Structure formats: C-alpha cells, structure tokens
Amino acid sequence: MKGLSAMVAILCAVALCTVLNVASGVFIPLVIAWFMLQVFRPVLIVGRKIHLPQFLNILLVFAVFFGLCIVGVSFCMTQIAEFGKVFNEFYPKLETFTTDVLRALNLPPESVPSFNWMDVLGPYIRNISETAFALSSKFVLTLVFLMFMLLEAPFLENKLDRAFSGPAAARIKHIMTTVSDQISRYLGTLTLISMATGVCAWLALEAFDVRLAVGWGVLTWLLNYIPTIGSIIATLPPVLMAILQFSPGWVKPLAVLLSLGAIQITIGNVITPKVVGDRLGLSPVVILLSLLLWGTIWGIPGALLSVPIASIIKIVCENFQSVRPIAVLMGSGQADAKQADTKEAAHGHR
Numbered sequence: 001m002k003g004l005s006a007m008v009a010i011l012c013a014v015a016l017c018t019v020l021n022v023a024s025g026v027f028i029p030l031v032i033a034w035f036m037l038q039v040f041r042p043v044l045i046v047g048r049k050i051h052l053p054q055f056l057n058i059l060l061v062f063a064v065f066f067g068l069c070i071v072g073v074s075f076c077m078t079q080i081a082e083f084g085k086v087f088n089e090f091y092p093k094l095e096t097f098t099t100d101v102l103r104a105l106n107l108p109p110e111s112v113p114s115f116n117w118m119d120v121l122g123p124y125i126r127n128i129s130e131t132a133f134a135l136s137s138k139f140v141l142t143l144v145f146l147m148f149m150l151l152e153a154p155f156l157e158n159k160l161d162r163a164f165s166g167p168a169a170a171r172i173k174h175i176m177t178t179v180s181d182q183i184s185r186y187l188g189t190l191t192l193i194s195m196a197t198g199v200c201a202w203l204a205l206e207a208f209d210v211r212l213a214v215g216w217g218v219l220t221w222l223l224n225y226i227p228t229i230g231s232i233i234a235t236l237p238p239v240l241m242a243i244l245q246f247s248p249g250w251v252k253p254l255a256v257l258l259s260l261g262a263i264q265i266t267i268g269n270v271i272t273p274k275v276v277g278d279r280l281g282l283s284p285v286v287i288l289l290s291l292l293l294w295g296t297i298w299g300i301p302g303a304l305l306s307v308p309i310a311s312i313i314k315i316v317c318e319n320f321q322s323v324r325p326i327a328v329l330m331g332s333g334q335a336d337a338k339q340a341d342t343k344e345a346a347h348g349h350r
Contacts, residue, residue, distance in 0.1 A: 021297045028301050029138045033145035035305065037153070038184045040064065044153070058150045062143075079215040086211050090244045097247060175319050182315065183308050194224035197231075197267050201238070204259040208252055210242050220260075226303050227287050231264040282310055286330045 020027055040061045047057035156176075160169045202217025210216070216238040223230040238260065242253040282290075290310035294302030310330065317327035 017293075017297055024298050025138065026141075028298055029142040030145050031305060031309075032138075032301065033142050033149055035183070035187070035308065036065070036142070036146050037149050038180055039187055041180070041184050044150075054151070054154065058147065061150060062147075075218070079212070079218075082212060083215065086241075090241075093244050093247065097244065171319060175316060179312050179315050182311060186308065186311065190225065193267065193271070194221045196271075197221060197224050197263060200263045200267070201234070201260055204263060205238055205256065208242065208256050208259070210238055210256060211245055212241060213238075216241070227291055227307055229291070231268055235260045235264060281331050282307070282314065283330060283332050286310055286314075 043061050043064055044057060047060050052060065157173060160172055163169070164172060198217045198219075198221030201220040202213050205213035205216055216234075219237065220231075220234040223234040226233075235257070239253060239257045242256040246252040287307055287310065290306040291303055294306040294309060296302070298305070314327050314330045317323040317330070
C-alpha cells in the first residue's frame with residue numbers, strides 16, 4: 001500500500017506539472033498578480049493609514065505600478081537604441097575576434113568563413129522578442145487578476161471565518177499571514193540587494209569606461225533575482241563588451257572580469273546570507289531543484305518565482321502534521337543546528 005501510495009503521489013505530481021505547463025497562460029498571470037499584491041502591500045498599508053477609500057487605494061497602487069512601467073519602458077527603449085549603435089560599431093571586431101579564436105583552436109579553415117554571428121544570435125534575439133511579446137499579451141490578464149485581488153482583500157478574513165470552523169479558519173489565516181509577511185520581506189530585501197549589486201557593477205564598469213555601463217548595471221540588478229545562475233549570466237555580457245572594446249589588450253577585460261566576480265561573490269556569498277539570514281530557511285539543493293523545475297514548467301517567469309514558490313510550499317507543509325517531514329527536509333537545517341547548540345550549551349552550563 002505504501003508503494004502504491006507513492007506511485008499515486010508521483011503520478012499526481014506529474015499530472016499537476018503538466019496542467020501547470022499546459023495552462024501556463026492562465027496560471028502565470030495569476031501567480032504574478034499575487035506576487036505583485038505582496039510587492040504593493042506597503043502602498044496599501046499607507047493608503048489605509050491615511051484612510052483612503054478602497055477605490056482610491058486601488059488607484060494609488062495602479063498609479064505607482066504604471067509610473068514604474070513608464071520609466072522602465074522608456075529606459076529599455078533608450079538602451080535598445082544605444083545597444084544597436086554599439087553592436088553595429090563592434091560587429092566587424094566581433095567577427096575578427098571569433099575568427100582568431102577558431103583558428104587558435106586549430107579548426108578546419110573552411111569552417112572559419114562560414115561562422116556568422118548574425119546566424120548564431122538571430123534565433124536567440126527572436127526568442128527574446130517572442131518571450132517579450134508573450135509576456136506583454138499576458139499583461140492585461142495580470143492586471144485584471146490584480147484588480148480583483150485588491151477588491152477581494154478587505155473581505156477575505158471575514159469570508160474565511162464564515163466558511164470554516166474556528167480552529168480551521170485560524171490555521172488558514174495564520175498560513176496566509178505567514179506566507180504574505182515572509183514573501184514581502186524576502187522580495188523587499190532581495191530588491192535592495194539586487195539594486196546594490198547593480199549599482200556596484202555599474203560603478204565598476206564606469207571606472208573602466210566600458211560602454212553601456214548603465215544598461216549592464218540594470219541587467220545585473222534584474223538577473224540577480226534568478227538564484228545561482230543569474231549572477232553568472234549577468235557577468236558575461238559586460239566582460240564580452242570589454243573584450244571587444246579594449247582588444248587586443250587583455251588587462252582591462254581581465255580587470256572587469258575580476259571586479260564583477262568579486263562583487264557577485266562578496267554580495268552573493270557574504271552580504272546576502274547575513275542580511276537575509278535564515279528568513280526563508282530553504283536548503284540550497286531545494287533552491288536549485290525548484291529553479292530547474294519551475295524554469296522547465298514556466299520558463300523565465302518560473303525561474304524568477306521559483307524560490308518564493310518553494311518557500312510557500314515549505315510554510316504550508318510546516319502547518320500540517322502529515323506533511324511536516326517534507327518541510328523539515330526542505331529546510332536548510334540552520335535553525336535546528338542553532339537550537340541543538342543552544343540546548344547543548346544550556347546542558348553544559350548546568
């Protein structure tokens with residue numbers, strides 16, 4: 001029976017992942033809208049403190065959101081135009097550099113002239129364009145979900161009290177409050193850390209006079225939301241830009257690589273753990289597996305949301321005795337180790 005139950009659980013998990021993948025056009029806007037609700041919770045709190053009516057509070061949230069969107073779109077258009085100029089300027093140099101590398105690797109001479117960066121980058125550029133179009137097509141649906149969530153928020157607790165008995169309603173409200181608070185603090189802290197990483201990368205690139213330094217800094221900020229691999233991906237484009245800009249010299253490109261690597265290592269491995277601490281309490285293996293799983297199911301949005309989703313699953317499992325072992329296995333173990341050290345110290349003191 002245990003083996004049969006395990007097989008049924010695995011099949012249910014596979015079926016759930018399949019449904020989430022097939023119906024991603026609905027689930028991605030829904031999940032993004034919920035996370036946006038957590039991001040804009042401070043705006044809602046400010047509106048309630050100054051006693052704004054509900055519709056004005058919702059208008060305040062959308063005003064802040066559209067203001068950020070206008071600034072972001074304007075910046076992206078400027079950077080895309082600048083990138084087009086820089087790409088056309090350095091494209092012949094990129095072809096020469098690629099040819100030299102291929103010849104240094106002792107590849108057949110006939111394979112060198114056939115290499116074309118436009119053929120290599122073309123599919124990726126089209127893929128990025130298609131992804132941006134797909135995300136923009138879900139933009140309206142995301143806003144609709146967000147609006148209804150904002151309208152529903154003031155009445156949710158009362159509905160839970162009426163729908164469930166006392167202990168069940170209290171447990172559900174506790175889970176929802178814990179999830180909302182933890183995710184809001186995590187997103188806020190990660191935003192500040194990512195912004196600090198982007199600013200440090202921008203200053204380092206400006207110091208070495210690398211072209212498009214502001215754009216690379218913003219790219220570093222955004223990619224820092226993707227755990228583990230985001231910082232690696234963010235380092236490669238500015239280093240390649242430095243190689244093309246300062247070749248045949250290697251001193252500045254190497255200095256750029258070392259500087260960006262030092263920034264990512266210092267902030268990612270030293271500052272971030274101390275600032276975030278054990279706030280999420282997730283195992284690094286769980287974070288990596290969650291990144292792979294949700295990245296496979298939902299692509300880039302799944303990779304961005306992978307860590308908060310894993311944290312939500314862990315919080316829910318902690319509140320139900322039957323699945324609490326899963327929450328323990330998903331945890332980092334740091335809290336348990338600290339408790340064990342505290343007990344051992346207290347026992348030794350006695």
